[in-house]
Structures are given as C-alpha cells and as structure tokens.
Amino acid sequence: MDKHSSQSSLVASLQDVRRDSGKTYSQIAAETGLTNVYVAQLLKRQAQLKPETVPKLREALPCLVDHQIQEMMRPPMRSYDPNLIQEPTIYRLNEAVMHFGESIKEIINEEFGDGIMSAIDFYCSVDKVKGVDGKDRVVVTLDGKYLPYTEQKSEHMMSRQHPGGN
Template sequence: MASKSALSMVERLQEVKKSSNKSYSQIAAETGLTNVYVAQLLRRQAHLKPETVPKLRAALPELTDDLISEMMRPPFRSFDPDLLQEPSIYSMSAIDFYCSVDKISGVDGKDRVVVTFDGKYLPYTEQKSEHMLSRPRN
C-alpha cells in the first residue's frame, strides 16, 4: 500500500495534468512517449528518465523541481496475488512491452477505443540442471 505522502505526490501530479487541460495523448505526442506511459509517470508507476525531463517540462510547465525529482525515483509498485495466478498475464514481459490507448471513429461515426498491447511473450521454461551452463558437465 502506498504511503500517505506518496498519495499526495500523485494527487499533485494529477493536478498539474488537470490544470494543463491536456489529455494523456496530447502530452504523449509532445514528449514522444505513449499515452499509457505518460499516465504511469503521472501516477508514479513509471520511472522518469533524465533525457525525458525537458520534454515533459515543456508539455507540463507547472511541474515543480520536487515533482520532477520524485518522478525520477524508483516508481511505486503494488502487489496483487491474484494477478500472479493468471498465466497469460504473468508470462507477458514488461521489460519489452508497449501499451497504448487510442480513440478512433467507428464506421457509424461513433467514438471507439483501441487498446494495443505489444509485448514479448515469455513461455514457461522447465529449468533442467543440464541446461545450466555454469554447472560443470560430468
């Protein structure tokens, strides 16, 4: 569970976004990030890289130095034991993973949502000692 100070930090970041009157997609377009990653950054669930700071500051000028410093710290993570029981989710690598949420116009002219998950799938591997290269072979 995140601490009270962590929650207030997220609230401050969300207030900066709200006062900008920009969507996550608009901020993403200005920074070269995906809209989901921008949302993660502004919820302290992703790590802000130094090379991205100028772009994010340009997109959200109200970001203060203390908010930027906090965003560059390791992100907040949560633990859900039920998630670990789902094999297709558990095997999806977040190391090489992209996600985007986009709004498109359907054939009837109504708004539709497209959620794209683009990640490396890691199959389960049976760990046999004979495959362990650091062990001497007899």
C-alpha cells in the same frame, strides 16, 4: 507523513499539474514521444521517469517542480488498489480479459509457442476511432514482448554451478 500518504500527496500534485496545464494525456504523449498510457503511469507514479525524458516532460508540463521530477525518477512502488475493480471501466477491462483471455492465450501459443506476453517490456495505448456505424470506439493496444517458457535444465542453473567449473 507515512509513505502511503506521501505517495498519495505526490500523485495528487502531479495530477494537479496536468489538469492545470489543460493538456490531455495524449497531448503530453505527443509532445514527449511516449504513449498516452505511459504518461498517465508516470503521473500516477506507476512508472519511472528516465533522465533522457526529463527535458521533454519539463517542456510539456513547465509547472513541474524539481522535487516532483526527482521523485518521478525514483523506481516506483507499482501497485493497485483492489477496490479499483469497483470502477466500471476497470471492471469491464477485467471482464474483457477474463472473457477473451483463454482464446488469446491459445492464439499466443499457436503463433509463438509455449510462452507469455511480457508486462515489463510492454507498451500500451488507448486510441479513439470511428466504427463502421460512425460511433466512437475505444482501441486498447497491449504490445508486449513474447517470452518463451524455458526448459529448466540443471546444467543451465547458475546457482548450482560450482566455482571453477561443473
């Protein structure tokens, strides 16, 4: 079995464990102390399961087997299927970022300076709230560390440092 089909098989088995448990991502998140999106990332092998989280995840999903846990603890190959853009929810999320992105960037620069939001030191959650009209609303929270761009001074570039000093 090649790596891609092995990965797909593992993800399918992890999704089966969650479905068979009858629990939602949010329920598992509440039991493990993780965000609901991070739980989904773990079960799609887009995030790495940390050793300190294993007991909580095993308690939340007791049907996980050792092989699945061991695979989840390995660094994942983070990727996405370019065909996902065809899925309407993903398309709309991309559309929202594209539509509001320039304004968000300007506000980040205004509030923080010249920099970006990290997608590595990052938290994400999806929540359900009632709007003022009483209808359900989706709240997607993107919570990333601010990373300033640095001025690239050659004296700070370690690869240009000579042994024993300058």
